[in-house]
Amino acid sequence: MTALLIRDLRLAMRAGGGFGLGLAFYLILAVLVPLGVGPEGDTLALIAPGILWVGALLSCLLSLDRLFALDYEDGSLDLLATAPIPLEGVVTMKALAHWITTGLPLTLVAPVLGVLLNLPAAGFGWLVASLLLGTPALSVIGTFGAALTLGLRRGGLLLSLLVLPLYVPTLVFGAQAVVRGAAGLGTATPLLLLAGITAGAAALLPFASAAAIRINLR
Amino acid sequence: MMPELGPYAAEVGLAYAATGALLAGLIAYVLIRARRVRRALDELESRRGK
Amino acid sequence: MASIWRYANPRKFMETSGWLLPGVSILAALCIATGVIWGFFFTGEDYRQGSTVKIVFLHVPAALMAINAWLMMLVASLIWLIRRHHVSALAAKAAAPVGVTMTLIALITGAVWGQPMWGTWWAWDPRLTSFLILFLFYLGYIALWQAIEDPDTAADLTSVLCLVGSVFALLSRYAVNFWNQGLHQGASLSVVDEGAPMDIAYRLPLYFAMAGFALLFIALLLAGTRTEIRARRMQALLTRERMG
Numbered sequence: 001m002t003a004l005l006i007r008d009l010r011l012a013m014r015a016g017g018g019f020g021l022g023l024a025f026y027l028i029l030a031v032l033v034p035l036g037v038g039p040e041g042d043t044l045a046l047i048a049p050g051i052l053w054v055g056a057l058l059s060c061l062l063s064l065d066r067l068f069a070l071d072y073e074d075g076s077l078d079l080l081a082t083a084p085i086p087l088e089g090v091v092t093m094k095a096l097a098h099w100i101t102t103g104l105p106l107t108l109v110a111p112v113l114g115v116l117l118n119l120p121a122a123g124f125g126w127l128v129a130s131l132l133l134g135t136p137a138l139s140v141i142g143t144f145g146a147a148l149t150l151g152l153r154r155g156g157l158l159l160s161l162l163v164l165p166l167y168v169p170t171l172v173f174g175a176q177a178v179v180r181g182a183a184g185l186g187t188a189t190p191l192l193l194l195a196g197i198t199a200g201a202a203a204l205l206p207f208a209s210a211a212a213i214r215i216n217l218r
Numbered sequence: 219m220m221p222e223l224g225p226y227a228a229e230v231g232l233a234y235a236a237t238g239a240l241l242a243g244l245i246a247y248v249l250i251r252a253r254r255v256r257r258a259l260d261e262l263e264s265r266r267g268k
Numbered sequence: 269m270a271s272i273w274r275y276a277n278p279r280k281f282m283e284t285s286g287w288l289l290p291g292v293s294i295l296a297a298l299c300i301a302t303g304v305i306w307g308f309f310f311t312g313e314d315y316r317q318g319s320t321v322k323i324v325f326l327h328v329p330a331a332l333m334a335i336n337a338w339l340m341m342l343v344a345s346l347i348w349l350i351r352r353h354h355v356s357a358l359a360a361k362a363a364a365p366v367g368v369t370m371t372l373i374a375l376i377t378g379a380v381w382g383q384p385m386w387g388t389w390w391a392w393d394p395r396l397t398s399f400l401i402l403f404l405f406y407l408g409y410i411a412l413w414q415a416i417e418d419p420d421t422a423a424d425l426t427s428v429l430c431l432v433g434s435v436f437a438l439l440s441r442y443a444v445n446f447w448n449q450g451l452h453q454g455a456s457l458s459v460v461d462e463g464a465p466m467d468i469a470y471r472l473p474l475y476f477a478m479a480g481f482a483l484l485f486i487a488l489l490l491a492g493t494r495t496e497i498r499a500r501r502m503q504a505l506l507t508r509e510r511m512g
Contacts (some may be wrong), residue, residue: 144432148412148425158408158415162429165404166436172443190446197439208432215424224313226320226384233323233380234308237330237373241484244369248488252495259502266505 001089004080008097011070012063022059022102023109029055030113041118048117049127049178055113056106056131056174057167060138063102064163065156067094067146068213081217087210095136095143095206103135119182126181130194134174137198141166144205147212169197278497281355285490292490296483303329303477311469323381325474329481330373334402337367337485341409342434345427355493357423358500360430361413362492366485368406375399397444398437405433419500 012019033051034044071077080090110131111124119127145163149155177190307325344360347353378396379389390396412429416422 148429149415151421152415155415158411161404161411162408165401165408165440166433168401169436169439169443172440172447176447193443193446205432208428212425212428215421215428218421224319226318229380229384230319230322233326233377234304236376236380237326240369240373240376244366244488247365248491248495252491255495255498255502259498262502262505266509 001085001093004085004090005093005097008094009100012097012101019063019101022062023105025062026055026059026106026109026113029058030116034117044118045120045182048114048119049123049175049182051117052110052113052119052127053130053134053171053175053178056103056110056135057138057164057171059106060102060135060142061160061163063098064142064146065149065159067098067143068150072150077213078217081213087213088206091143091147091206091209091213092140092202095139095202095209098143099136099139103131103139107131107135119178122184123178123182126187126191127178130174130177130181130187130191133191133194133198134170137170137194137201138167140198140201140205141170144209144212147209147216150213150216170194173197277353278355278501282494282497285494289487289490289494292483293487296480296487299476299480299483301480303473303475303480306473307470307477311473317385320381320384321470323377324470325477327374327377327381328474329478330370330377331399332478333481333485334367334370334374334399336482337363337370338402338406338434338437340489341367341430345430348423349427349431354423354500355497357427358496359489359493360427361423362496363485363489364406364410364413366488366492368403368410370481370485371399371403371406375403392448394441394445394448397448398441401440401444402437405437409433419503 030051033047037043037047068077071080081087083090107128110127114124114127142163145159145166148162149159152158173190173194177187177194180190181187304325308322311322313319313321341360341363344356344363348357348360375396378399382391383389409426409429412426413422416425
C-alpha cells in the first residue's frame, strides 16, 4: 500500500503529472476575482472565504480526470484490481496521493491568497483549519467521480457535472467556518460537520469507487 | 367565464402557461421516443422474421 | 448472450403495463383537469396573496413529484443492484426526464410566484436552493446515462451514482439550511407560513392536482419504461446480429 502511495506521488510529481497546475489555477483565480469585482477592500473581505473555497473546489477538479486515466490505459489498473490488496485500499491510496499533491498544497498557499483578497485577520486560522479538514473529502469524492467516468473518452466535462453537486455540503460548511471565524463567531459547528463529512466520505465512498471501477473493468 | 385575476393576472397566466408548455413537451418527448423505438423494433423483428 | 428467460420478466411487465397504461393516463388527465380547473376557476383569492394563490395547484404537486421521482429512482436503483432486475434499471432511467421536468416546473412556478410576493424572482432560500441542487443532481444522472454505451454498465454506474447522490443530496439539504439560517436570513422572505393550515376550499383541488401529477408520473413512467425495454431488446438483437 505504501509502495503504491509512493508510486502515485512520484507519478504526480513528474513533469506532465499536473502537479502545480492546480496551484497556478488557484493563484490565477485569486487574481482574477479582484479584477472582476473591483479593488474595494470591504467587498473583497466579504467574499474572500467563499472565493477561496470555491477556488479550492475547482482546483481540485482539474487533476481528477488524470487520477485513473494513466493506469487504465496501460492496463496497470487491471493488475491492481486482481492484486491481493483490496481495490478499496487502492482507491483510498489514490485519493490520499491526490490530496497530498492537490489538497495539501492548496491549504498551504490559501493564506497567501487570503492576503490578496483582504481576508480579515481573524479568518486565517479558520481558513487553514477548514481547508485541512475539508480538502480530504474533496479528494475522496473526486476519486469516486473519476471512478464513475473511467472508461469514457470525454469524461472530463461529465466528471465536473457529477462531482460539483457532491461538493455542496463540503463547500457550505467549509466556507461557513471561515465566514464565521472571520466575523469572530463560533466555528465549532461547521468545523465538526465538515470533519464529519470528511470522515464519512473517507470511510464509505472508497467502497462505491471500487465498485464503480470493477464495473468499468468488467 | 374567465375569473377575475386582479393585478397578478400576468404572473398566474405565466405560471400556468409555463407548466403547460413543460408538461406538453415532456409528454411529447415520451410519446415521440416511444413511437420511434417501437417502429425501429418492429422493423428489425420483421426483417429477422423473414 | 441473453437467453430468452432474461426477457420473461420484461415480457410480463410489457403485458401488465400495456393493460394499465390507458387507464392510468385517462385517470391522470381527469384528476389534473379537475384539480387545475377547480383551482383556477372556482377558488377565491387569498386575502394576502391575491390570485397568485392559484399557482399553488401547480407548484406543490410538481415539487412533490420532483422529490418522489428521485426516491423512486433510488429504490429502483437499489433493486437493480441487489436483484439484477432489468426492468428496474430501465424504470429508473425512464423516471429521470419526468423528475427533471417536475423540478423545473417547481422552480419556475416558484419564481413566478415569488416575483410579486417576495419582490424577487429568486432568493437563496433553503428550499429554493435545495431544489436547484436537486436539479443539478438530475442533470448529472441523465448525463451519465447518456455518456455510457454499454447498457448494463450504464445501469450499474448510474445506480451507484444515484445511491451516493441521494446521500449527498440529503446532506446538501441540511447544509443549505444551516447556511441560510446562519447569516443571510431575510425576514421578508418568510411571508409564507408553510405550517399554517390551508383552507379546505384550496385543499380539495390541491389534492386532486397532487393525485393527478402522481398518476401522470406513473403513466409517463410506464410509457417510458416500455420504450426503454424495447430499446434494450433492439440493442440486444442488433448485437446478436452483428455476432452472427
